[in-house]
Amino acid sequence: MNVTKVQTNVEAQAIAAKKAAKKVSLLSNEEKNEALHILADTLEKNIQVILNANEKDLxxxxxxxxxxxxxxxxxxxKERITDFAEGLRQVAELEDPTGxxxxxxxLDNGLLVEKVSVPLGVIGMIYEARPNVTVDATGLALKSGNAIILKGGSSALSSNKAIVEVMHEALIETKIPQExxxxxxxxxxxxxxxxxxMKEHIDVLIPRGGGSLINAVVNNATVPxxxxxxxxxxxxxxxEADVEKALNILVNAKTDRPAVCNALETAIIHKEWLDKNSVALNATFKKHNITVHGDETALRYFPNAVLATEEDWANEYLSLDIAVKTVANIEEAIDHIETYGxxxxxxxxxxxxxxxKVFMSLVDASALYHNASTRFTDGGALGFGAEIGISTQKLHARGPMGLPALTTVKFLMSGNGQIR
Amino acid sequence: MNVTKVQTNVEAQAIAAKKAAKKVSLLSNEEKNEALHILADTLEKNIQVILNANEKDLxxxxxxxxxxxxxxxxxxxKERITDFAEGLRQVAELEDPTGxxxxxxxLDNGLLVEKVSVPLGVIGMIYEARPNVTVDATGLALKSGNAIILKGGSSALSSNKAIVEVMHEALIETKIPQExxxxxxxxxxxxxxxxxxMKEHIDVLIPRGGGSLINAVVNNATVPxxxxxxxxxxxxxxxEADVEKALNILVNAKTDRPAVCNALETAIIHKEWLDKNSVALNATFKKHNITVHGDETALRYFPNAVLATEEDWANEYLSLDIAVKTVANIEEAIDHIETYGxxxxxxxxxxxxxxxKVFMSLVDASALYHNASTRFTDGGALGFGAEIGISTQKLHARGPMGLPALTTVKFLMSGNGQIR
Structure with missing residues (x-):
């Protein structure tokens, strides 16, 4: 383990990453895939080392x-680390997004113009506890020809450090420089x-974690x-909602994995529909242990509900709580989404x-669903093969981001003396 | 002219723009094109009004x-304003980048996934003296279904204000709200x-102007x-450069329009080539009144040259000055570009x-040329039809940005009750 490059001089690390990125960008798809397999094998061989470090964090x-x-x-x-390794092998199977x-x-003058996809360069990943990001993000960055700088949460420091040491050991046997x-x-x-x-050395920062981490990066970074x-x-x-579809989708979106970002937080219900279907809805909430925070109209239908506050409309619960807003028409529904979405x-x-169609046209969001659960906003579920995160911004990439989000373009012009 | 909406309350303006953007996003290509033609006609009818305001600025x-x-x-x-109008008519001819x-x-479960291009929403344009940006940016923003907030340089305030007043008058006759x-x-x-x-109200800021304006926006904006x-x-x-191609391209890139961003600033010359061709090169510099700032080796070949400083390598001249760096091989050339490009x-x-091929692979830039002039990095020259600016960043859009740079995407999922 004496080969690791754990340093505290962040600038030196960023400069080294930039230099290494150039080397990674020149590798073939086969060379990168071979490296991903070696990383996967080495992680599996070192499960106990990683578990020991993880125990310290726990x-x-x-x-x-x-x-x-x-x-x-x-x-x-053991299972989770095996999954990490399997994830790397799956990334190796994906199409190379570069080149x-x-x-x-x-052009009329004979100048050939080619727009070609190329790696971004150096990706800075800033994330919280989950140690799987250390492996997943590294695999995606390398497959797309980039270098990566990993800054994980302090509570997972030992785990992340052990994982990176294992990956550095593996890289010796590959064409990818440890740096x-x-x-x-x-x-x-x-x-x-x-x-x-560090705009000169880092091409993009990707924050993954809670709202305060993300805001800290967005508000303070000059790196894109x-x-x-x-x-x-x-x-x-x-x-005009079908009752069975409505209840099934509500339960799935709310309860399948309440803590993830594509889980449901607020149901906006047309008053006439609610008036007809409140008994079934009430039974559904009860059956699935869902706590309702409703507006005043909703409270009349749900005896166990509590009155919703501004906080309830504005924030994610990430639990089995749901806010219920009643509306007289779709315009009120869209207004509410615009205000709090x-x-x-x-x-x-x-x-x-x-x-x-009105809903799909007027609501401004990365993913819009007609008669389906919000839980499908996920690179895996949509068939992207892998996901570096779900973009809630509009520039570059929106929604689930697969490998192409880690690339940019170059215009290559080939001529024989063309001038303007 | 009493219909204009010139206000000083920036936040109210941004909120109004956001609201108007939704209306613009729903217009058909025909409705947007008709509006662009009316804008063009109205500008031409009001040339004298605009010229009077421009005279005040001058x-x-x-x-x-x-x-x-x-x-x-x-x-x-008169000619320039007629050109602005003609530019709007040309934008109307372009393909609608949205929808x-x-x-x-x-998906296997029957869920239909569509990735659709949609307008960004509200574009904030921050620019310096050139009043043509007021018209050009408005045309491109509206054609792509967006609203726009214009903040021009103070030295063009009267001109820009007059242009916007004329455009607001024209908008009354269109489906596009003045807001x-x-x-x-x-x-x-x-x-x-x-x-x-103003992240809630503005979707993107586009600065156009000198380095200090651009840096002020990049360093201080939380809006993308x-x-x-x-x-x-x-x-x-x-x-191994062909002498004729080298001299023609050098002269074109340096002297065609020295003040633009795709003009040449530094020639990096292989020492052996220079040794053989310095006489021809010297004559070329003299003929075109180009002042050489050379490194020590270059000075031996160019008797009228002055010694280049760090400043010369790092900054744009935007004049008939050129920096000349001599190198022993392509690696030194690439290193120099990496340091100062x-x-x-x-x-x-x-x-x-x-x-x-080595050059095209290893140099990290939006546009790379083999045997052609750098002057082609331009939306018009490359056949984009229009250009909102040339992106020097890697995310979202790189190089000349046409209408698609002013759009984002939505994922639209249509199902019949799919859950995960």
Whole structure:
């Protein structure tokens, strides 16, 4: 393990990453895939080393009194590490997103113009507890010909450090330089802030975690940011909604995995529909242990509900709570989404195609659903093969981001003396 | 003219723009094109009004002792305003960049996924003296279904205000609400700073102007920025360069329009090539009144040259000056470009295709040229039909940006009750 490059000098690490990125960008798809397989094999050979380091983080977390759900996300197991390795092998199977001629044409003067996809260069990943990001993000960055700088949460420091040490050991046997994977092995916040402004060395920052982490990066970084995922998702049940579809989708979107960003947070229900179907809805909420925070009209239908506050409309619950807003028409529903939505995933249940079309046109979000669950906003579920995050911004990439989000373009012009 | 919406309350303007953007996004291509034609006709009918306002700006500029080149950029004429109108008509001819199904597929469960291009929403344009941006940017924003907030330079305030008043008058006759074109009619810097952080109302900021304007926006904005154009462009003359191509391209790139961002600033010359061709090169420099700032080796060949400083390598001249760096090989050339380039446009002259390929792979810039002039980095020259600016960043859009750069995507999912 004496070969690792764990340093505390963040600028030196960024410079080394930039230099290594150039080498990675010149590798063939086969060379990159071979490296991903070696990374996967080496991780599997070192499961115990990683688990030992993880145990240290868990121990420290328990001493600090972290919640069980938090410790759950932090905890590794033989199965989870095997999954990480399998994930790397799956990324190797994907099409190389670089070196593709996206379009080409010849000007009247004979100048050939080619628009080609190329790696971004150096990706700065800033994330919270989950150690799987350390492996996933590294695999996606390398497959797309980039170098990566990893800055994980302090509570997973030992786990992440062990994973990176194993990956560095594996890289010796590959064409990818160790310097292409940089790990910021300090809990010092100054290190993170240094990453924010290194425009010459870092091409993009990707924050993954809670709202406060993401806001800190967006508000302070001069390096371009790919903003990912706070999802305050809504389901609008229209007056012409099919009851079975509405209930099934509501339960799935709310309860399948309440803690993820594509989970449902607020149901907006047409008053006439509610008046007809409140008994079935009430039974559904009860059956699935869903706590309702309703507006005043909703409270009349749900005896166990509590009155919703501004907080309830504005924030993600990430739990089995749901806010219920009642409306007289689709315009009120859209207004509510516009006021409180985070432009992530929004759904409408209706049998009226024209109503659905209005919803799809007017709501401004990365993913819009007609008669389906918001839970499909996910690179895996949509068939992207892999996902670096879900973009809630409009520039560069919107919605689930696969490998192409980690590329940019170059215009290559080939001539024989053309002047203007 | 009493219908104009010139206000000083920037936030109210941004909110109004957001609301108007939704209306513009729903218009058909025909409705948008008709509006562009009415804008063009109305500008032509009001040439004298605009020229009178422009004269005020010119008068104030002369009193302040502005340079002739600066006043030139500020000055309008009947011909220039007719050109603006013609530009709007040309934009109307272009394909609508919105509402295109970029890809679509069906999941195994029957869920239809469509990735569709949609307008960005509200574009904030922050620019310096040139009043043509007021018209050009408005035309491109509206054609792509967006609203626009215009913040021009204070030296063109009267001209811009008059142009916007004419455009607002024209919009009455169109389906586009006047509120879709907002003009910040104040020279107060606080107004510009307000635009930097209005993430809820503004979807993207596009700065156009000198380096200090662009840096101010990039460093202070939390609204996403499309960074445009400082071009410190290089021409590498390889040992295997054809003499005629090299001299023609050098002269074209340096002298055709020295003040634009795709003009040549530094020639990097292989020492062996220089040794053979210095006489011809010297004669060329003399003929075209080009002043050489050379490194020590270059000075031996160019008796009239002055010694280049760090400044010469790092900055754009935007004049008939050129920096000349001599190198022993392509690696030194690439290193120099990496140190001083701005990732805009870089060219190599060589008859060796392998050498050209190395250059095209290793140099990190939006546009790379083999045996052609850097002057082609331009939306018009490349056949984009129109250009909102030249992006020197890697995310979203790189190089010349046409209408598609002003769009984003939505994923639209249509189902019949799919859950995960």
């Amino acid at each position: 121990q420290a977390g328990r001493e600090k009194g972290y919640e069980e759900a938090y410790l759950d996300r932090l905890a590794l197991s 593709k001629i996206l379009s080409n044409w010849t 292409a994977v940089q790990f910021i092995a300090t809990t010092d916040r100054v290190a993170t802030q240094q990453l924010f402004t 940011v790919l903003e990912t995922g706070v999802g305050n998702c809504h389901l609008y049940i229209d007056v 985070t432009k992530h995933s929004e759904a409408i249940i209706t049998e009226n195609k024209d109503t659905a | 008068q104030a500029g002369r009193e302040k002792g502005y340079e002739e080149a600066y006043l030139d950029r500020l000055a309008l004429s 295109k199904i970029l890809s679509n597929w069906t 879709a074109v907002q003009f910040i009619a104040t020279t107060d810097r606080v107004a510009t700073q307000q635009l930097f952080t 920025v499309l960074e445009t154009g400082v071009g410190n462009c290089h021409l590498y003359i390889d040992v 701005t990732k805009h446009s870089e060219a190599i002259i060589t008859e060796n295709k392998d050498t050209a």
